[in-house]
Amino acid sequence: MKKKKLCLLLIVCSLLLSGCWDANEPERLVYANGFGVDYKDGKVIVYVQIINLGSLAKAESGAGGSTSKADVGRAEGHTFEEAIFSLYHTSDRRMYLGHLSFVVFSEQAIKAGMLEHIADFLDRYRETRYRMYFFATKDSIKDIMLVSPIENISLAFSKLSDPHDNYRQSSFIPPIDLRELIINFDEPPHQAQLPLLQISKKWTAQDGPKKELLIEKAAIISDNTLISILPKEIMNGARLTNEEFIRDSLYLSKRRNADVSVLIYDKKLKIKPVVDKAGKVRFDIKLKINANIQMVKEQETVNALKKEISQAMRAEVYRTYHFTRKQKIDIFRLSETLYRDDNKTWKKVQKNGLVPLEEDTIKSLSINVQLKNSGKMELGPIIGQQQDRGDQK
Missing domain, CATH: 3.30.300.210 (Nutrient germinant receptor protein C, domain 3)
Structure with missing residues (x-):
C-alpha cells in the first residue's frame, strides 16, 4: 500500500514539473560570429556575421559540404544598441551572442570614440565571453566579413575567429581579446594595440583571384582616441x-x-x-x-x-x-x-x-x-x- 501511494505521489509531482519546456533548442537559434562597427554622418552602423554551426559539425564528421558561407546583416542607429535592436527586427530567429568571436572597428568608428563604449557593452552583456578578438580596418567592413578562408574551411577557424593559430607560426602582431583590451586601457601607459585588417589578393582559386585578410599594421588607441597607425x-x-x-x-x-x-x-x-x-x-x-x-x-x-x-x-x-x-x-x-x-x-x-x-x-x-x-x-x-x-x- 505504501509503495502504491509513493508511486502515485511521484506521478503527480512529475506532472507539475515544467522540465525544459521553456528552453531554446540550439537548432532554432541564429548564431552571431562577429560584429563590425562603422560611423558615418552621426550614426552608428553595425554589421553582424551569421554562420551555420551545423555545417561546422558536418565538416568535422567528414560529411562534406561548404562550410565557409556567411550572411552579413547591416543596420544603423544613433547608438550601438539602437542599431543592434534594428538587426534583431530583421532576424528570423533569436540571435545568440554567446559564440561572438570578433569585433572589427572602422577608422571612423575609433575616431568617434566607439571602442571603449562597445567594449563596455560587450563586457556587461550576459551572453558574451572574454574570448572575442578586436581589430581595426580602413577597408570595407562588409567586404572583410564576407571573405572566405582558404581551403574552404569554416569561418569559425578564420583569422578573425581564431587568430592565435596563425600567430603561432608567424608572431608579428599579437591578437588582443576583450580581457586584454580592458587591462591595456586600465593600466599604464593606458594604450592598446589593435591589429589592422587589410583585404589582399595573394591567393588564387580555380575560378580566379581569391580575397584574404592581411595583418601587417597596428592601430594604437589611447584615451578612446586613435593615436597612430604603425606600418610594418x-x-x-x-x-x-x-x-x-x-x-x-x-x-x-x-x-x-x-x-x-x-x-x-x-x-x-x-x-x-x-x-x-x-x-x-x-x-x-x-x-x-x-x-x-x-x-x-x-x-x-x-x-x-x-x-x-x-x-x-x-x-x-x-x-x-x-x-x-x-x-x-x-x-x-x-x-x-x-x-x-x-x-x-x-x-x-x-x-x-x-x-x-x-x-x-x-x-x-x-x-x-x-x-x-x-x-x-x-x-x-x-x-x-x-x-x-x-x-x-
Missing part, C-alpha cells in the same frame, strides 16, 4: 618585446640581397628600470633569443652570423622606439614596467600614466643570440659550393 617596418621592432612572441623570420637589413634566412624563437626578455640621483628614469633591456639558419648562399662563420643577427635586431628595436616615442606611444610598455617595479618613482614622473620617453630613455640594449641550428649543420650552401670529390686524387 615599425612593428618589426615591437614584436621582439611582445610577451606572447613564439617565432618569426628576421631580415638582415645590411645585406643587399636576402642571401641568409633566419628564424628567431624562444625569446626571453627582461626590462629593468634604472633611476639616477636626479630622479631621471631609464631602462636596461636584455634580450636573449635562439636563431636557426634556414637558408645561406655563401660560406659563413658562426660568430659573424650571430653578430649580424644581433645588429639587425638592435636596429629594429631602436628604429621602432624612436619612431613611436615622437608620437608619445609607449610601444615597449616601459611605463607599465616602472609602475610594477617602482611604483613610488612612477607616481613622481608619470603624466596620464606615461613616463617621459626621451632620446636616451633606453640606457642599454643587450642582445644575446644563440645559433641553435643551421639546417644540416652547414654554414654554407648545400649545392654549388662543394668540391667535386670525383676530381680528388
